[in-house]
Amino acid sequence: MTTTLAVVAEPDRGTTPDPARRHWRALVLVLLLAAAVVTASLLVGSRTISPAALFDSSHPQHPIALARFPRTALALAVGAALALSGACMQGLTRNPLADPGILGVTAGASFAMVVAISFVGISTLTGRLFFALLGAALAAVLVHALAGLGRDGATPVKLAIAGAALTAALTSWTSGILLSDRRTMEVFRFWQVGTVGGRGWDVLAAGAPFLVLGVLLAAYGARVLDLLALGDDLARGLGRRVWLDRAVVGLAIVLLAGAATALAGPIAFVGLVVPHAVRALVGAHHTRLLPWSAVGGALLVTAADTLGRVVLPPTEVQVGIMTAVVGLPFFFHLIRRGRVSGL
Numbered sequence: 651m652t653t654t655l656a657v658v659a660e661p662d663r664g665t666t667p668d669p670a671r672r673h674w675r676a677l678v679l680v681l682l683l684a685a686a687v688v689t690a691s692l693l694v695g696s697r698t699i700s701p702a703a704l705f706d707s708s709h710p711q712h713p714i715a716l717a718r719f720p721r722t723a724l725a726l727a728v729g730a731a732l733a734l735s736g737a738c739m740q741g742l743t744r745n746p747l748a749d750p751g752i753l754g755v756t757a758g759a760s761f762a763m764v765v766a767i768s769f770v771g772i773s774t775l776t777g778r779l780f781f782a783l784l785g786a787a788l789a790a791v792l793v794h795a796l797a798g799l800g801r802d803g804a805t806p807v808k809l810a811i812a813g814a815a816l817t818a819a820l821t822s823w824t825s826g827i828l829l830s831d832r833r834t835m836e837v838f839r840f841w842q843v844g845t846v847g848g849r850g851w852d853v854l855a856a857g858a859p860f861l862v863l864g865v866l867l868a869a870y871g872a873r874v875l876d877l878l879a880l881g882d883d884l885a886r887g888l889g890r891r892v893w894l895d896r897a898v899v900g901l902a903i904v905l906l907a908g909a910a911t912a913l914a915g916p917i918a919f920v921g922l923v924v925p926h927a928v929r930a931l932v933g934a935h936h937t938r939l940l941p942w943s944a945v946g947g948a949l950l951v952t953a954a955d956t957l958g959r960v961v962l963p964p965t966e967v968q969v970g971i972m973t974a975v976v977g978l979p980f981f982f983h984l985i986r987r988g989r990v991s992g993l
Contacts, residue, residue: 680945687953691722695959696966724854725846725952725969728914731861733947735906736921737928737940738868741875742899745806749922750786750907753813757820758789759911760842764827768834775856779912783860786908790900792816844915844970846955857913864905868940871899875936917970919977920947927980950976 692715693699703711732750739748739755750756762785766772772781796812797805828835874895877885885892907921924946925939932938951969954976958967 684945684949687949687956688722688726691725691952691956692718694956696964720849720851720854721846721955722952723851724849724913725955726948727854727857727861728846728910728917729920729947729949729951730944731864731906731910731947732917732920732951733924733943734865734868734940735903735910736947737925737936737943738871738875738899738903738906739921740925741879741936741939742896742903743806743809744879745809746926747806747810747922749919750903750911751916751918752817752922753809754789754793754816754820755786755903755907756911756916757817757824758785758787758792759783759908760916761785761820761824762788763841763912764824764834764838767837768827768831775853775912779856779860779909782912783904783908786911787904789816789820790904841915843968844917844973845968846914846951847966847968849913853913857909860905860909864902864909865944867898867902868906871895871902872936872940874899879934915970917951918974920950920973923977923980924950 689701692704693701695714695718697711697714699711699714700709703709703715706712709715735755736749739750739753740746742748743753759782762781763778765785766778766781770777770781772778793809793812793816796816797808800808828838874890877890878892878895885895910917925943928942928946929939932942951973954972955969957976958969958972961967961972
């Protein structure tokens with residue numbers, strides 16, 4: 651009698667990475683990085699403070715720590731909003747160069763704020779926020795209207811050209827108003843370079859409702875953008891109201907980009923670079939791309955603001971300048987490596 655032994659080979663667990671394990675590892679790594687960036691933002695500056703000053707109200711450096719808390723919170727909120735709006739804009743327009751700064755949204759918000767200060771006499775932050783959102787919305791509509799003229803509609807190239815043209819025009823008009831109105835220049839000059847310094851909790855509180863609503867609309871639009879990426883006809887075949895979906899995502903972009911610009915000024919490259927970097931890591935599905943872009947944008951702006959405090963002591967380099975310095979070479983690197991799809 652012959653006995654046959656069957657040998658069943660166990661799968662090689664070392665060759666097939668566990669997706670859940672990779673997800674948790676990435677989450678832990680991001681949490682550690684976020685803790686490091688936030689801690690550095692609170693402790694590092696023209697004057698480095700002791701960690702004890704964060705919690706001890708009797709510590710002589712505690713007032714400095716209190717002043718840095720709202721600055722750090724504003725940097726996190728503005729960075730997340732800009733990156734999230736850029737990711738939504740790239741998905742909505744199917745344009746890898748889409749960004750609130752390139753498509754005129756930021757310039758529209760800036761121009762509307764200058765008009766509000768100079769001609770309407772708006773002095774409250776809430777009033778400026780309203781005008782910034784209105785200007786951002788009108789600029790977005792005008793860019794799409796200009797790009798939609800002629801054959802083929804609003805193609806990615808036509809959107810980029812229309813956005814660049816409108817940005818140049820609005821920037822020129824903004825400069826003209828500032829040069830002719832000294833009072834508005836005094837109010838506007840510290841804002842126009844992009845900064846999160848010198849802001850208190852009241853600034854973040856004024857913009858929080860718009861930012862929260864923008865985040866909620868963007869979360870709703872994550873699955874919508876994945877369907878729109880398949881084409882409008884297919885999305886309609888799946889029962890979607892394409893015009894309504896586009897309007898919701900567009901409103902999210904206006905709220906996020908307009909509020910962030912009103913709170914901190916024009917900060918470049920965050921909405922352009924961060925989504926591409928995140929897309930290279932987590933893929934193109936917007937259900938993953940949008941939340942990770944928000945996290946990446948928050949960390950980038952906060953780290954850039956912290957670096958700007960120490961790079962040229964004793965003065966500070968504004969965060970709008972630092973993000974351009976950091977973002978432009980990184981974007982060139984992405985293009986050279988072929989990571990920017992569609993270019």
